[in-house]
Structures are given as structure tokens and as C-alpha cells.
Amino acid sequence: MNLSRVRVAVTPLARRFPAAAALLPTVDALIAQERPEEPVHCFRPEAAVAAARGFVGAFSGKVLYAVKCNPEPAMLRALHAGGVDDFDCASITEIALVRQMFPEAAIHFMHPVKARGAIRSAWAQHGVRDFALDSADELAKILAEVRATDTEGTLGLIVRLALPKGGAVLDLSGKFGAAAEEAVSLLRAARPHAARLGLSFHVGSQCLDPLAWRAALAEVAEVVRRADVAIEVIDVGGGFPVAYPGMEPAPLGAYLAEIEAGFERLRLPEAELWAEPGRALAAGAGSVVVQVLHRRGEALYINDGVFGSLADAGTLGFRYPVRLIRPQGPAPSRREIGFSFFGPTCDSADAMCGPFFLPADAGEGDWIEIGQLGAYGACLRTGFNGFDRARLVAVRDAPFTGSPALALPTSVAA
Numbered sequence: 001m002n003l004s005r006v007r008v009a010v011t012p013l014a015r016r017f018p019a020a021a022a023l024l025p026t027v028d029a030l031i032a033q034e035r036p037e038e039p040v041h042c043f044r045p046e047a048a049v050a051a052a053r054g055f056v057g058a059f060s061g062k063v064l065y066a067v068k069c070n071p072e073p074a075m076l077r078a079l080h081a082g083g084v085d086d087f088d089c090a091s092i093t094e095i096a097l098v099r100q101m102f103p104e105a106a107i108h109f110m111h112p113v114k115a116r117g118a119i120r121s122a123w124a125q126h127g128v129r130d131f132a133l134d135s136a137d138e139l140a141k142i143l144a145e146v147r148a149t150d151t152e153g154t155l156g157l158i159v160r161l162a163l164p165k166g167g168a169v170l171d172l173s174g175k176f177g178a179a180a181e182e183a184v185s186l187l188r189a190a191r192p193h194a195a196r197l198g199l200s201f202h203v204g205s206q207c208l209d210p211l212a213w214r215a216a217l218a219e220v221a222e223v224v225r226r227a228d229v230a231i232e233v234i235d236v237g238g239g240f241p242v243a244y245p246g247m248e249p250a251p252l253g254a255y256l257a258e259i260e261a262g263f264e265r266l267r268l269p270e271a272e273l274w275a276e277p278g279r280a281l282a283a284g285a286g287s288v289v290v291q292v293l294h295r296r297g298e299a300l301y302i303n304d305g306v307f308g309s310l311a312d313a314g315t316l317g318f319r320y321p322v323r324l325i326r327p328q329g330p331a332p333s334r335r336e337i338g339f340s341f342f343g344p345t346c347d348s349a350d351a352m353c354g355p356f357f358l359p360a361d362a363g364e365g366d367w368i369e370i371g372q373l374g375a376y377g378a379c380l381r382t383g384f385n386g387f388d389r390a391r392l393v394a395v396r397d398a399p400f401t402g403s404p405a406l407a408l409p410t411s412v413a414a
């Protein structure tokens, strides 16, 4: 079984979408007109601009967009239009894309384990100056590749601190980060080489508990105290959650209040505060419209799945807001039942247990819009079993969060 993840065949948006959002179609009009038999990714540029404006306006520090969660150029353009000038990149491919689109943007290479060639090229060809690390080996690697040419002293070194498993749905604590003791040594070792020395962490993705940032910043305080060197950057990572059915986070303001208070307690008045949100900026601006190929009992066989843009609905059991689209024929039943989904591949792992609540008579030929997929959706598609085609269209609809009770990602009131 070939599970390799390749970025395939989401036909990109034309370079420009109409400046007036009113000129874009709505999702329903598009489906009625085109009756698509392949998944359609619906991008809401206005929602991405608003999410960026909301976050940038509410956060007192620098906002780095985590490109990994949706590197689609249309998304990058919209976030940039909403005030994002800094980008957290994990690979040289992301770096090259951002640099090509925004020659003036600040790019930060925040993957703690990098190839030597990627470091060299980021530094020399793309003007990247900030590099993350979580080991002495990576520090040596970065210095070996850039020090000889750092004649003006512009290198930024950001030490990533490991955190204990916390309140995040996607725990990232096992793979990256230096334990406190090692982080202290790394800060001391990096200090003489860095024009900017920073400490970063990541509480895990879709972290529902604002207190996770309080606990993380208390750990940071202890490491900073023990290292006893000047620190110019505190980077609180990503992890800011959005609403999914069954997961209703506090407003963004509750998370930012904990961060502001924790940062104040560090007493580093000269230091910059950074955050690396991905999901919170991108999720609401994207949905995918799938078609039902077959119904068996309360399972719907649809044309997208865990090897496509619904990876997190599989193993992680994420539920997304859903709605039925039936442009012709009888009006959908007003009674809803909980369905599970099967994806289009032959692999039995291509299953999403949901439940996804839809009209009881949903069946073959209907379309379903699945919302909150602007983050970690299209970018995870693979070509497995040949189901590698999907389209991307810009639409003028508001974000599809599924229920008025679910907070929009842009909501900042604490």
C-alpha cells in the first residue's frame, strides 16, 4: 500500500479572483450549475482576510502564518491582504513559494530538523534569517552552513522547548523540542552567535485549554531564569483552536489574555512576542463539496476521504459541519440522522465514523458541503488509488461553521 503523501491535482485558482466579492458565485449556485463529480474545494477569500485582520488586530506581538496548514497561493494572498507579513515555513518549498509571492515578507524557518542544503538555500537565496533548533547537532549544522557568510550579524536562533503532553487534540510534544535542561544549554551555546535569540514552544494543534499557554509560559520563565542570557524573542507557537461539532473553544481573546499575562510575568520588556497560528487563520475560509456515490444503511460512500482532504476525520475522528446540497428533486427530509462516511479508495482505513448529521433521506447523487476545512484539508491530499483530482474555486459565502452556536475563528471577545 502506497501511503506517500504527494501534493497533487487540486487545480489552482486563477491568479486573480474578482476584487468585488459579489462577483464570485455562491457554493449552491456553483453546484447547481456544474453538478461536479469530483471534490470541489471552496475558498472564501473574504473570510481569510477577516480572520487575519481579527488575529493581527487582537494579538499584541508578531503574527507568523504557519504555511503548512494551507499553502495555497490564494490563501497566502488573502492572509497577506489581512495584515500578515511574516511566515512560518517548514520546508524549502514553502520558503520559495512565499518568497516568490512576497519579496518583502519575513520568512522564519521554524522546523527544528532541517536538511543542510535547505538551510543554505534559505539563507543565501531567500534571505531567511531566523532558524529554529532543538538540539546541539542542529545548532552546529546551522552555524556550519551560515556563519561564514553572516558578516553583518543578522542570524536569528530560536530554541524550541519541549512541553509535557497538554490539552491539545493533536499532541506534538513527542517529536520536537528540547527538555528544559537542554534548552538552557542551547540558549547559552547559541547566544554568542545570534543577533536574535528566542525561545519557542508549541502546545499542540487544536488546543482547547487556554491554561496550556499559562503552563508553557511558566516553563519558559524557568528556562529563561536558569539560562541567564539576554532573550529577544518569545514565540508561543500555534495551536489556537477553531469550532468543530463537539469541540467548542473559548473565544480567541481567552487564549490571548493568558499569553499576554504569561509574557508580562517573564519581565522581558525588550523581547518581541511571536505567535504561529495556522488553523485559526485558515480553517473557516475553506470547505469541500463532495458527492454521494452510494448509500448503505447509515453509511454514505463519498468521493473524498482520508487519503484526500478528510484525513483528520479518519484516525483522529474529527467531525466537521456538514450540509446537504440537492439542487433538483424532492426537498431533503427535515429529519436528520447521524451518518458515517466511507471515502472513495479501496482501503478499509478510508472510513470516517462521524457522526455527520444530515437529512435522513440523503443518498446517491446528493452533494454535501463539509466546512472548516481551510486548514489541514486540501494540503493533505494524496494520489492514492488515483483519486487525485479536485478543483479549487473562490466563492463569496460566509464561513460555514455549521451552527450559529459555533464561534467563528475570527471571534476575539474574551
Ligand SMILES: Cc1ncc(COP(=O)(O)O)c(C=O)c1O
Residues within 6 Å of the ligand: 066, 069, 088, 110, 172, 202, 204, 205, 206, 237, 238, 239, 240, 276, 277, 278, 279, 280, 375
Ligand atoms: C512549529 C509549528 N508552528 C505552528 C503550527 C501551526 O499549528 P496550528 O495550525 O495548530 O495553529 C504547527 C503545526 O503543526 C507547527 O508545527
